[in-house]
């Protein structure tokens with residue numbers, strides 16, 4: 090799995106919307122990849138903040154913006 094793929098799957102992972110094999114693959118990637126662990130932490134924090142602010146699921150627009158932001162970070166570091 091590439092970092093890009095990991096980022097694409099991350100939100101579904103946090104929503105527990107991934108199939109078990111994908112979860113396993115993603116967790117293997119996290120175990121080997123410090124940047125993606127950092128991205129996951131960012132996602133979790135943002136999701137928690139959004140939940141606090143809205144008391145609802147993270148809006149799709151915010152998910153899209155966050156994913157784009159992380160992919161840009163990734164491009165800048167590799």
Ligand SMILES: [Zn+2]
Pocket residue numbers: 091092093095118122124125
């Ligand atoms: Zn990675």
